[in-house]
C-alpha cells in the first residue's frame with residue numbers, strides 16, 4: 001500500500017533535513033517518492049539547492065519535490081469547492097456564518113486536500129510531508145475534524161449518517177458510506193473532509209514522525225505533542241533525536257552540554273519506548289545540498305527499515321462490554337486531575353490541559369449515557385449504558 005509520512009516537531013529542530021533524508025533514502029530504494037512541504041515558509045528548494053515552481057519537480061531519479069501554495073491550488077484544483085463554500089455561507093443563516101468564520105486556518109485545509117488528492121492518484125508510492133512547527137501542525141491535522149464537526153452542527157447533513165470512527169469501531173457499528181450521487185454539495189464537501197480524516201488516521205497509510213533535540217524545552221513540548229496527537233488518534237510511529245554531540249569532543253566547553261544531552265536523550269528514550277527511535281549526530285556544518293543530507297541517510301537510516309511503516313496497533317476504539325459499550329482513548333502523559341469529560345448530544349468531549357476534542361458518537365450510542373470513566377495505564381476508558389446514568 002502507498003504511504004504518507006508526516007514529519008513534525010518544534011521549530012528549528014531539523015524536520016526539513018530529516019524529511020529530506022527520508023525522501024533520498026526512499027528514492028534510492030526504487031520507490032516513486034514525493035517530498036512535499038506544507039510549511040508556508042518553504043525551504044525544500046534551499047535544501048536541494050534548486051528553484052521550485054508551482055507544480056512538483058523531479059530532482060533526482062524517483063524523487064519529486066513540491067512546495068504547496070494553498071492560494072494557487074485553491075484556484076486551480078478546488079475552485080468548485082470554494083464556490084460551494086461561499087454559496088453555503090451566503091445561504092446559511094447568521095449563526096452558521098459566525099460558526100464557520102470563527103475557525104482559523106481555513107486555507108490550510110487545501111494543502112491537506114491536495115496531499116490527499118495526490119495520494120489517491122497513485123503517482124507516488126511514498127509521500128513525505130515536511131510540516132510547519134508543532135503548534136501549526138497540530139491545528140492543521142485536527143482541522144478537518146473540527147470543520148466537519150462545525151458543518152454537522154450548522155447544516156442539515158445528519159441524514160448522511162457518516163461519522164468519523166476508528167476502523168475497528170466502524171466494523172463494530174457496521175457503518176456504510178452513503179451513495180455519493182444522492183448527495184448535495186454540502187454533503188459532498190462534508191464527506192471529503194471525513195475521507196481526509198480517515199486517510200490521515202489510517203494506521204496502514206499515514207505515519208506521524210516527531211523530530212526533537214535533547215534539550216529540556218523541546219523534550220517537554222515533544223511529550224505534549226505526542227499526547228495531543230494521541231488524543232486525536234494519529235499514528236505516531238517514530239522519534240528522531242537530532243543534534244547529538246559526539247561523545248569524544250575534546251573541549252571543556254562541551255562538558256556540561258554532554259551531560260545535559262545525555263539526560264534528555266535518556267528521558268526521550270524512556271518516554272517513547274513504544275516506537276523506533278533514531279539518533280542523529282550534530283554535524284560540523286549546515287545540512288545544505290543533497291550531499292550533506294545524505295550524511296543522515298548513511299549514518300542513521302541505512303540498514304534500518306525506517307519507511308516500512310511498522311503499524312502500532314489501534315489506539316482508540318469503541319467496544320461492546322456487557323450491556324453497554326466502552327470507548328477507549330490512549331492518552332500518554334496525561335494527568336488524571338487534568339482530564340475533563342462531558343457528553344454533548346452527539347459527541348463525547350475530552351479535555352486535557354488546554355486541548356479539547358469532540359469525539360463523534362456512533363448513532364447507535366445516542367440513546368446511551370456515560371455511566372462512568374476511569375484513567376488507567378495511560379488509557380481513558382469511558383463506559384456507556386442505555387438510558388440515564390451519572391458521570392463519575
Ligand SMILES: Nc1ncnc2c1ncn2[C@@H]1O[C@H](COP(=O)(O)OP(=O)(O)OP(=O)(O)O)[C@@H](O)[C@H]1O
Pocket residue numbers: 009010011012013014015016017018039043131132133242243244280281282283284285286287288
Ligand atoms: N544534525 C544536524 N547537524 C548540523 N546541522 C543541522 C542538523 N540538523 C539540522 N541542522 C541545521 O539546522 C537548521 C534547521 O534545520 P531544519 O531546517 O531541518 O529544521 P526545521 O525543523 O525544518 O526548521 P523549521 O521549524 O524552521 O522548519 C538548518 O540550517 C540545518 O542545516
Ligand SMILES: [Mg+2]
Pocket residue numbers: 015016017039043130131
Ligand atoms: Mg522546516
